Amino acid sequence: MSIEELLTSAEERPPRKRRGWFLTLLAAAAGTSVTYFLLRASELTASIPVLFALFGALALLYRVTSSIPVPRRPERPDRPMPRGEEPGTYDWTGGDGLRRAVGRWERVLTWSTEDAERFRRLTTPALRELADERLRQRHGITIASDERRARELLGEQLWTLLTASPRRAPKPRQFASLVTRLEEL
Incomplete structure (x- = not known):
């Protein structure tokens, strides 16, 4: 040819x-x-x-x-490129991994507010792991390596939540303040 x-x-x-x-x-x-x-x-x-x-x-x-002849594909006109800024909306129906992770946390936290045992079993270890990682990255310590310094950095309420077994799950407003404290580390 x-x-x-x-x-x-x-x-x-x-x-x-x-x-x-x-x-x-x-x-x-x-x-x-x-x-x-x-x-x-x-x-x-x-x-x-x-x-x-x-x-x-x-x-x-x-x-x-x-x-048998193969039918030709119809010509589709090119879509015009959007001009200016994007609309600012987010398509939550897509297969977004971040959305699935957030949804999983929402379910865990929703279950945890209803059941103290579930909070103790699922949420507290995850928060402790996050706190350990945050302390390690920002201050070079972990809860196990320097308890006194970790207690000072975490604050009394967050320290108690992470180290003692809570009898009940904290209220949503209290939990939000503890997570904010963890983020500020």
């Missing part, structure tokens, strides 16, 4: 030559003979007319399906 043939459009190309029935029958016969000899080599038997009918049907199916 030449470069000129590659660069011509589909409308300018000459129509493909159709293969005759002889070539279809020849393909069926070739498939039949190869399959028959492979079956015989593995000590299996098959009827030659059945094999020929099978490969004939496959060749005929290929011939029919290849003769």
Whole structure:
């Protein structure tokens, strides 16, 4: 195939030559003979007319399906690029990983306000891990390495929440202030 043939459009190309029935029958016969000899080599038997009918049907199916023209895709106009600022809205229906993570935290915190045991089991360890990481990054200590300094930095309320097992979950407003304190570290 030449470069000129590659660069011509589909409308300018000459129509493909159709293969005759002889070539279809020849393909069926070739498939039949190869399959028959492979079956015989593995000590299996098959009827030659059945094999020929099978490969004939496959060749005929290929011939029919290849003769059907493929419909052209409709041309879609290019979408105009938005001008100026974005609308500022966020599509919450998308597969956003951050939204899923926030949703998971919302569920955990909602469950935790209703059930103190769940708060103790799920929320407190996560908050302690966050506090440890925050202390390590900003001050070079962890709760286990320097309890006195960590207690000073965290504050008495947050320290009590992280180290003692609370009997009940804090109220949402109190919890928000503790999280704010944790963020300020």
